[in-house]
Amino acid sequence: MYLYHIASLTKFVLGVGIMLITYTSVNVYEDPVVGIWLGILWLFIAARWASFYLFLVLQKFFRELPQDRLIKDSYKLSLLFGIYVLINALFLLLWYRSKFLWIILLVGFIILQVTLFSEQKKPTNEFPNI
Numbered sequence: 001m002y003l004y005h006i007a008s009l010t011k012f013v014l015g016v017g018i019m020l021i022t023y024t025s026v027n028v029y030e031d032p033v034v035g036i037w038l039g040i041l042w043l044f045i046a047a048r049w050a051s052f053y054l055f056l057v058l059q060k061f062f063r064e065l066p067q068d069r070l071i072k073d074s075y076k077l078s079l080l081f082g083i084y085v086l087i088n089a090l091f092l093l094l095w096y097r098s099k100f101l102w103i104i105l106l107v108g109f110i111i112l113q114v115t116l117f118s119e120q121k122k123p124t125n126e127f128p129n130i
Contacts, residue, residue, distance in 0.1 A: 004052070004072070004075050008049055008052050008053070008075075011045050011048060011049045012045075012046075015045040015046050015049060018041055018042045018045070019042050021038065022035060022038040022039065022042070026038065036093065040089050040090070043085060043089055044085060044086045045082075047078075047081060047082045047086075048079060048082035049078075051078040051081040051082065052074055052075060052077075052078035053074075055073075055077045055078060056070060056071060056074040059074055076116065076117075077113060077117070080109060080112065080113060080116075081109075084106075087105060088102070088105065
């Protein structure tokens with residue numbers, strides 16, 4: 001299960017590399033679009049990297065599952081959280097952000113997470129075999 005930790009560390013190194021490229025090679029005054037997109041990409045990677053460990057710690061307290069299952073679920077949750085942060089950042093840049101839209105997105109992502117990670121109940125036979 002160290003694969004997820006290695007992937008998370010790779011994301012961190014990639015995020016630091018993107019920030020170094022942005023600050024050393026891109027003149028944001030001459031080409032602001034490239035700077036903004038690299039910043040958004042860094043935001044997505046950083047949010048996904050940090051939320052992986054945050055979700056892993058939180059799930060250890062609230063869920064009693066094997067360690068490998070917790071790590072896999074935390075990795076999936078971090079992807080959903082990264083997408084959530086990315087959508088919110090794009091709405092902010094496009095001046096399309098509102099409290100109503102934010103609440104809809106938040107409720108939508110919470111419902112998505114609950115449906116993805118709730119335990120599936122096995123169907124029971126309501127009618128006995130005759």
